[in-house]
Amino acid sequence: MPNRVERARFDDLYALVSDQLADGRYRPGDRIGLKDLASRLHVSVTPLREVLSRLVGRDVVTEHRSEGYYLARLDARDIAELYSLHLMCLNRALRGDLRVMPGDPPADIWATFRAIVEACGETIVSDVHRYLDDRLKLVRRCDIALLEDSASAAIPLQRVLLEHNLDEAHHQIRAFHERRIAAAAEIALVFRRGSA
Incomplete structure (x- = not known):
């Protein structure tokens, strides 16, 4: 069970990633490069992967097991x-x-x-x-x-x-x-x- 500080860090990273995905840099269906995004946000890939997995659950991101994460399409x-x-x-x-x-x-x-x-x-x-x-x-x-x-x-x-x-x-x-x-x-x- 994460402590309060870890939870706050996760929430901050979640908000940051969510903002990055919504700023227009990615188009619907674009692949989200984990290493590139982690480098840009100055975080490691592991917590970023956790955030993206949560966003998969929110239908903001889709995951293709062997290929990675993609920004969801909305018509x-x-x-x-x-x-x-x-x-x-x-x-x-x-x-x-x-x-x-x-x-x-x-x-x-x-x-x-x-x-x-x-x-x-x-x-x-x-x-x-x-x-x-x-x-x-x-x-x-x-x-x-x-x-x-x-x-x-x-x-x-x-x-x-x-x-x-x-x-x-x-x-x-x-x-x-x-x-x-x-x-x-x-x-x-x-x-x-x-x-x-």
């Missing part, structure tokens, strides 16, 4: 379904008894969504949300490039949450997700192109 249908499920998860979180929202408003809309899920206090909702958030992180930069409303959406949503106006929170969250569902084909196209 327009996958992206639309992920956003639909993400919306359902947030709606479920808002149905619960929201405990105290953080004092300092989260930095962006995705952090606000995480705060909503954490505030509902339901473990299963939190687990499902974490899975969906990891998968959607792959296309988030594409979504931002196309729709450009992520930054401006957080403040009004935070305001209605602080006012405990859950009907308006549902409305804003639904509008945010419906725009992405409607743009899923364009998001998929930008995702396939990558930034390399």
Whole structure:
């Protein structure tokens, strides 16, 4: 059983690898070179392999036993379904008894969504949300490039949450997700192109 320090290191490396995979350097289906990524992150291959294995379980990465790890592919249908499920998860979180929202408003809309899920206090909702958030992180930069409303959406949503106006929170969250569902084909196209 890992101690707290080892767990924190793993979580930090997980976040770092997740960010690297989502930054557009890898395109869907690209092989993730273990040695190259380990060198870039200044870590050994062993903990990196553990992180990638966890990401395989989250469907962010695929593993071909004799060949290595690859960035998962997402088509327009996958992206639309992920956003639909993400919306359902947030709606479920808002149905619960929201405990105290953080004092300092989260930095962006995705952090606000995480705060909503954490505030509902339901473990299963939190687990499902974490899975969906990891998968959607792959296309988030594409979504931002196309729709450009992520930054401006957080403040009004935070305001209605602080006012405990859950009907308006549902409305804003639904509008945010419906725009992405409607743009899923364009998001998929930008995702396939990558930034390399």
